[in-house]
Amino acid sequence: MVDLENQDSIKRMLTGISAKKGRAVSESTRETYFIYIRRFCDFCGKTPDDLIDDRKKDWKSDDIFIRRRHEEKVKEFADYFRGEGYSSNTIATAVGAVKSLYSSNYHPMIQVNIPSGHPVREYKIPTxxxxxxxxxxxxxxxxxxxxxxxxxxxxxxxxxxxxxxxxxxxxxxxxxxxxxxxxxxxxxxxxxxxxxxxxxxxxxxxxxxxxxxxxxxxxxxxxxxxxxxxxxxxxxxxxxxxxxxxxxxxxxxxxxxxxxxxxxxxxxxxxxxxxxxxxxxxxxxxxxxxxxxxxxxxxxxxxxxxx
Missing domain, CATH: 1.10.443.10 (Intergrase catalytic core)
Structure with a gap:
């Protein structure tokens, strides 16, 4: 299993989240993001760094379908979760974690229309x-x-x-x-x-x-x-x-x-x-x-x- 902590794309993402929130990333947030990003990586058969490298290459293509290949993969990932019986809130959280990986590495997702789900209460998950x-x-x-x-x-x-x-x-x-x-x-x-x-x-x-x-x-x-x-x-x-x-x-x-x-x-x-x-x-x-x-x-x- 790939060590997410040592992936440059993950380090960039955590730094971005920390800067946006104005504080260190909590352990519960880190664990939540890691769970769903690891699931997406397993789904694609790639590491986070591999995904960002592929995105860079795809973005240079003149073919719109190649350029949007990762958006399609995220939609397939959401459909897979839906088929497994996960709630709309869980799907929204999973997709949000994946989108954060891409946006923090300067290749944000475009037109990924996933239901946002209902407002999710933030529960304290202790260490x-x-x-x-x-x-x-x-x-x-x-x-x-x-x-x-x-x-x-x-x-x-x-x-x-x-x-x-x-x-x-x-x-x-x-x-x-x-x-x-x-x-x-x-x-x-x-x-x-x-x-x-x-x-x-x-x-x-x-x-x-x-x-x-x-x-x-x-x-x-x-x-x-x-x-x-x-x-x-x-x-x-x-x-x-x-x-x-x-x-x-x-x-x-x-x-x-x-x-x-x-x-x-x-x-x-x-x-x-x-x-x-x-x-x-x-x-x-x-x-x-x-x-x-x-x-x-x-x-x-x-x-x-x-x-």
């Missing part, structure tokens, strides 16, 4: 160090909530519905897996929002957190987190406000989960599936392996999530 610090400073119940969420990436509604009696048809309930020392803990969840069934896992950090609390003393039918949505949201906002963060919410932890595993080169379809996003019955049948194999894949990539 590993920041997340570790904020969890250490939180109340025990809230630290437990954040640890479990960052390990499995599930929604606030699904997390609040989780009981110790829930778990796995293969490995047993969460309570059983904790008692047997099985890590990662397998969860087979029915999503509250869509009733879609999916598999995800709780890693070593969650296992240690659950074993270090009084959780195991609870009834299997009792929710692990007997709180309202607003209680969680308010608690996270308060933690973020103390650090000068804007929009630090449970969704920040879901985005953190996705970002960390994507940077670890985990298959993106599996990441989406573990977050409770349906891929469609046909794709799920072909792309999502049985729980035993998925458990191995999660364990392999867990260092990206471990604090």
């Amino acid at each position: 590993k160090e920041e997340l570790n610090q904020v969890i250490d400073s939180a109340m025990p119940w809230h630290a437990e909530f954040m640890t479990l969420t960052k390990d499995c990436g599930i929604s606030l509604q699904d997390m609040l519905a989780l009981k110790l009696g829930d778990g796995s048809p293969v490995y047993g309930s969460i309570k059983d897996q904790l008692k047997k020392g099985w890590v990662p803990i397998h969860l087979n969840i029915t999503r509250e929002k869509t009733r879609f069934k999916y598999h995800t896992f709780l890693g070593e950090d969650s296992y240690e957190m659950l074993n270090n609390t009084a959780t195991l003393q609870n009834s299997s039918n009792k929710r692990i987190f007997p709180y309202a949505d607003s209680t969680i949201q308010d608690a996270m906002k308060a933690l973020g406000d103390k650090r000068g963060w804007t929009s630090f919410t449970p969704y920040s932890l879901r985005k953190w989960f996705r970002t960390q595993l994507t940077l670890s080169d985990m298959n993106e379809a599996l990441i989406e599936s573990m977050m409770g996003h349906s891929l469609g019955k046909v794709k799920e049948a072909y792309l999502v392996p049985p729980p035993q194999k998925l458990r191995e894949i999660y364990e392999k990539h867990y260092p990206a999530l471990k604090l």
